[in-house]
Amino acid sequence: MFRIWRVLLLILSLAILSYARSSTGNSLLVVLDPSLSKDNYSIFFKGLEEQGYELTFRAPKDVTPAIIQDGIASFAHVILFTPETKTYAKDIVPQALVDLLSKNTNVIFALGSKQTPLTSLASEFSLILPPPGTPLISHFPERDTPATVVPIPVSFPSPALTSGLSPVWYSGIPFALGNNPLLVPFLNAPSESFAADTTEDSGADAIVDAAERGGEGLWAGKDMSVVTGFQTIDGGRALFVGGIELFSDEFAKKEVTKGVKSGNAQFARDVAAWTFQESLVLRVDGSTHHKVNETQPGDKYTTNDHVVYSTHISKYNPTTCTWEPFSGLTDMQLEFTMLDPHIRTSLPPVQGKPGEYSVTFRIPDRHGVFKFVVDYKRKGWTHLHSSTTVPVVPPRHDEYPRFLSAAWPYYVGAISTSAGFVIFSVLWLAGDDRGSRRRKGAKAE
């Protein structure tokens, strides 16, 4: 009887295990500052657990569990809910966090308005943070919350976010974004908001002074971001949130207008899903190339050949945890390069073949070692890269067109010379030497 229960339990746990939503794993380490209570973020953490993540909690100064053990990341994802922590155990250093990202581990950074190791790390990711102690303030719209608790409408059209989200309550710092294409902004500050450390109207002069002093200028307006992702070249994803309150139960339950709950819970789930590589995750299943009217890939191509290149793309579906063919990319491009791209053409999806993208083009009349290159980089989406090397050779000596009408006179000329030679030889050998002999004899006398 006991055995049966055990087996059932095992099956159940296996079922839960296989219910991991992320494409990279379900182990999740939450580094939580002791000053913060786990219960204040229960909606967010419960949501993650329901999705199948295995949460492990740890204080920043705890020694175990280590984030990197023997050079291998111990967890698939890390959440750093340590906005004001200044000292960590010695395994959590900025270099280790960067290491994690390069090992395809995903990290959520919650920043605060104090100067901490995380805020200095954030500037390495092209985030330009305001001076310490200057939170986001907005006097708009008129409301009953403090000026530092701001409802932010979700206006950024990111495919990672659920559409039609209610405004999100936010309390924290804004940051300017550097000119880095790897940044993926999810939530920008409202136009009317700005960063300031004054709590009185008399602080107005200080704001103008700060702006006039130059340097980074004023943190104001909708170019400031408050939630921004960063996707590394290798695919690891980081999320920077300027205020940890965004994830709190209090903000999740708080109404934005009467009767309308805030979008915090869903927004937090969406950005976590993006960070943990559930959404906007693509992969190249494979690519092939062959000559038109053939099916086998050529090991080399001749200049001016017409060639079909096709690639197969899959997208990760977090609800079924499977890779599904994906035909939704409309701006993919194929390059045919030898040092420089000789041809760059769009690689459109094939109608009726899910996940298939194909293009036919004529190989340039240049020979050399070429590459089919698909390099798809779009903000928020997994970077796709595929490169296939293929030699392009000139036609073989017997592959050129022959017996051209343009060359008839030359053919006729060559044949007529040969014929002339034969007839001349016949006449020469058949003729006798009498004439010359006679004349020669006459001369000799």
Add this chain to the structure above:
Amino acid sequence: MAGPKASTAASKPASSAVDPNAIHSLWKAYNDTTPSRLKLIDSFLVFLMLSGIAQFLYCILITNFPFNAFLAGFGSCVGQFVLTASLRTQVNPENRGEFKDVSPERAFADFALGSIVLHFFVFNFLG
């Protein structure tokens, strides 16, 4: 053309001015003094020259594509002309002193071998 010049060298100084008479006498001297075997060669040389000129005109006036075919066709004429001309010099009785060791038969063997090799390259190149 090397042939007529060489064979009429003796009569040439007499008529330095170009007039129909001089040309006529030149022609007459050639006709009378040249063995028929050499005339056979000279006719062949004229033939080769004419077909070479025809191909050259086609190349200049109409098209030089495919150029390898032009080179082959025109080259066959020029090469055959050179080989034939050298055969002529070697069998010409007047040059006997110069080619003491080369019998006319040997000269023809050289000519035949050279021609075969030439035609091999011509057809190889004709495309």
Add this chain to the structure above:
Amino acid sequence: MRLLCCLPLLAAAAATVHASALTIQNARFTISSSDATQLRSEQLSLDSTSLPSLSLGSTDTLKLTFQVVEKDGGKGVQPHQTFLRFEANGEEGVQPVRVTSGGKAKFELNMAKPPTSLPPTSTSPVQVSLLLGSYKHSPASLPLFSLSIPPSAPVSPDSFAPLPEITHTFRPEQKVPPKFVSAVFSAIVIAPWVVLLGLWSTLRYSTPHLFSPHVLPFVSSLAAFEGLLLWYWIDLKLGQVLLYGALLGLVTVLTGKQALGAAGDWRVGKKQS
């Protein structure tokens, strides 16, 4: 029950509603050129439904003066936030304006030295509005005017956007002349045969050895050689032609030796007789 719950909330909201809204008065703008001549100077009215359109040259200066006041009472105040917001094509720039404690404010925009807060502009005008925010008063966002300024340098496009297409320029196809022309020239190339045969026919040239068993094999093998080369041109591979050529060459050497030996004999023999 629900109503009861909401009542205290409503009361709290009512208590925190700020006493009075903010607005501006005596707003006035002046546009002057670089040599200080005044081009346009007007009172700004916030009530008018259509916003005035202003235009600035690349060296002109816009001066804007106004006073921030409470809507009821007209007392001048210094709000916490007095920002000019420039908005064009979705791009935004925010410029804080210094306000005295009496509410008086002055702003100058010199196009010769445009402030960094000015967003990148194209040909469409910049919408300028004033943001007033305060801890004590209701906030206000006041559209002021639209401003046409010279377009700024274009911003570099997003590096992750699709790249421009590249096409390869192929060498042009070789032009093939009409077949008729080629045929005519082929005829011209053949034409020298008429000359050749004509010249040969005028020769008094006898061919006594035409069918001599000594000569015939040699000329046949020479003809065979030419035939082989023609066949090579049409169909054969190099290896084949070299093999056949070597065999035929052997035969030709033998027949040639015989034929030329015979020819030599005829020559020498005739000479001796």
